[in-house]
Amino acid sequence: MSAETRHHQVAVIGTGVSGLYQLKRLIDLGVDTLALEADDDLGGTWYRNRYPGARFDSESYTYGYSFSKELLDEWHWKERFSSQPENLRYLNYVADKFDLRRHMRFGARVETLAWDEGERLWHLGLSGGETHTARFVVSGIGVLSVPALPSYEGMDDFAGESFHTYWWPKEPVALEGRRVGVIGTGATGIQVIADIADRVGELTVFQRRPNWSTPLNNSPISETEMAEIRARYDEIFANCAASPGGFEHTPDRRGFWNVSREERIAFWDQLYDRPGFAILSGNFPEIFFDEAANREISEYVAGRIRRRVDDPRLAEKLIPKDHGFGMQRLPLETRYFEAYNRDNVHLVDLSESPIERINEGGIQTRAGHHDLDLIVYATGFDAITGAFDQMQIRGVDGQLLGDKWRDGPSTYLGVLTHGFPNLLMVAGPQSVSGSTNFPRAIERGVDWVTELLEHAFAKGYSRLEAQPDAEREWVEEVVRVQEGLLLRRSKGWFTGYNANVAGHQEGKVRYQAYFAGAPRYREFLEKAAADGYPRIEKG
Numbered sequence: 363m364s365a366e367t368r369h370h371q372v373a374v375i376g377t378g379v380s381g382l383y384q385l386k387r388l389i390d391l392g393v394d395t396l397a398l399e400a401d402d403d404l405g406g407t408w409y410r411n412r413y414p415g416a417r418f419d420s421e422s423y424t425y426g427y428s429f430s431k432e433l434l435d436e437w438h439w440k441e442r443f444s445s446q447p448e449n450l451r452y453l454n455y456v457a458d459k460f461d462l463r464r465h466m467r468f469g470a471r472v473e474t475l476a477w478d479e480g481e482r483l484w485h486l487g488l489s490g491g492e493t494h495t496a497r498f499v500v501s502g503i504g505v506l507s508v509p510a511l512p513s514y515e516g517m518d519d520f521a522g523e524s525f526h527t528y529w530w531p532k533e534p535v536a537l538e539g540r541r542v543g544v545i546g547t548g549a550t551g552i553q554v555i556a557d558i559a560d561r562v563g564e565l566t567v568f569q570r571r572p573n574w575s576t577p578l579n580n581s582p583i584s585e586t587e588m589a590e591i592r593a594r595y596d597e598i599f600a601n602c603a604a605s606p607g608g609f610e611h612t613p614d615r616r617g618f619w620n621v622s623r624e625e626r627i628a629f630w631d632q633l634y635d636r637p638g639f640a641i642l643s644g645n646f647p648e649i650f651f652d653e654a655a656n657r658e659i660s661e662y663v664a665g666r667i668r669r670r671v672d673d674p675r676l677a678e679k680l681i682p683k684d685h686g687f688g689m690q691r692l693p694l695e696t697r698y699f700e701a702y703n704r705d706n707v708h709l710v711d712l713s714e715s716p717i718e719r720i721n722e723g724g725i726q727t728r729a730g731h732h733d734l735d736l737i738v739y740a741t742g743f744d745a746i747t748g749a750f751d752q753m754q755i756r757g758v759d760g761q762l763l764g765d766k767w768r769d770g771p772s773t774y775l776g777v778l779t780h781g782f783p784n785l786l787m788v789a790g791p792q793s794v795s796g797s798t799n800f801p802r803a804i805e806r807g808v809d810w811v812t813e814l815l816e817h818a819f820a821k822g823y824s825r826l827e828a829q830p831d832a833e834r835e836w837v838e839e840v841v842r843v844q845e846g847l848l849l850r851r852s853k854g855w856f857t858g859y860n861a862n863v864a865g866h867q868e869g870k871v872r873y874q875a876y877f878a879g880a881p882r883y884r885e886f887l888e889k890a891a892a893d894g895y896p897r898i899e900k901g
């Protein structure tokens with residue numbers, strides 16, 4: 363340990379939604395805690411993703427923190443689905459209100475984490491050479507925080523501006539009159555495309571596979587409506603806690619086949635016009651595991667797309683044929699399909715004419731050259747495990763976490779992993795954080811981690827480690843649930859697929875998230891705590 367090494371009882375990595383709340387809980391307990399943040403300010407996802415159109419797909423008032431009545435009473439969400447600048451303001455407001463900034467270090471990228479068994483301490487190495495030690499480390503490093511760029515030949519030769527949406531600059535980017543290319547049509551691409559279509563000169567969308575997408579149905583929230591929401595907060599959070607997705611939408615359990623086809627269609631007509639994920643989370647659960655049910659809802663949504671796109675051939679290109687509705691993370695959109703009715707918006711179907719290379723002037727596909735001034739890479743993330751892989755994490759006997767998780771993560775309840783004592787993951791792999799309304803799961807995760815730490819402090823434990831059997835059983839549960847769902851075959855980030863990330867290609871299914879829903883996950887957490895954490899070795 364060098365003379366400058368500073369020690370903390372707990373080090374929190376990250377100051378996004380998870381890190382902020384984790385810090386708040388530990389500070390309130392009087393625990394010596396430092397939060398280390400790689401970026402030069404707080405906010406995580408909402409600090410980074412500044413691209414036009416970036417906003418919640420969760421109702422704002424279900425996304426905000428629930429832990430402080432005062433905060434709930436003070437904050438006015440201006441839109442049902444709030445946009446990135448406002449979301450970042452909110453997180454700053456929270457940090458300032460609870461005086462959290464003085465416990466944070468910015469520009470502090472943790473590159474190495476090494477467990478010292480003799481001292482029972484984690485040694486943290488920062489990119490600038492600084493070192494810290496901590497008895498416990500809590501990671502709040504994000505589920506989608508490692509952007510993945512493709513590796514086309516000539517990307518560096520492009521003379522115009524180009525960046526991944528995650529790295530959209532803070533400074534305004536000129537769009538008016540420019541020729542813009544967007545690669546990727548996931549949730550991000552769909553938000554950007556719809557937002558900039560009428561502001562750019564020409565917009566060329568490079569689509570490899572289309573995604574299902576349904577209307578966000580955003581609207582402003584007036585003072586009066588906000589007052590009603592405030593009065594209803596207890597009910598709102600109780601509804602979120604009771605629903606599998608962590609939203610206010612609750613599945614319709616009448617039984618898909620007990621309802622006539624006409625009634626189903628009338629029901630979907632209503633859901634399609636409702637805000638947010640209603641059409642997914644408020645639908646019949648059968649659509650997720652019954653192929654015939656999924657085929658029918660997919661055909662319904664395809665019909666809605668056909669009604670919105672003027673050119674029937676173009677409409678067909680925008681309708682997914684390789685996966686059913688809801689089998690990948692559903693992007694929500696605002697006039698996305700109508701953007702393709704504009705004369706300045708062009709779709710390049712990469713399944714017919716793949717990108718051959720990028721050059722000084724633009725993008726060369728097999729079918730021709732596209733002259734561009736700006737290339738936007740909306741090409742996704744090394745999701746869920748990427749941020750862990752980026753750090754070199756060495757546990758007991760120097761084992762690398764990246765080696766242990768080479769073919770996919772393996773955890774106990776998504777929070778601990780055997781061989782890496784005292785490392786507690788908030789929104790970790792194989793929790794529900796990636797598969798449900800993020801902050802609802804994050805708050806529960808932080809509370810559980812905090813209670814576990816309180817338990818350890820009270821009992822004088824300095825070492826917590828998941829039992830291997832407990833981990834094996836949890837992985838079996840995660841696999842069993844995923845294998846029971848149609849999405850097990852999907853090529854989306856939920857199941858660890860990203861063609862730009864080594865080892866995450868087609869045919870290599872990873873079990874990265876728990877898909878049984880928030881209430882069932884909570885049962886496991888609550889039972890473990892109530893029983894005194896019997897599957898965690900304590901000493």
Ligand code: NA7
Binds near residue numbers: 546548551568571854
């Ligand atoms: P996603 O959902 O992973 O989408 C990435 C998109 O980029 C998807 O359409 C990909 O096509 C496409 N992609 C990736 N690589 C390439 C290359 N090389 N060429 C062409 N197209 C490519 O990421 P998002 O950022 O949209 O969304 C992530 C989450 O952020 C979202 O779910 C919300 O929770 C917030 P593919 O499907 O692989 O054919």
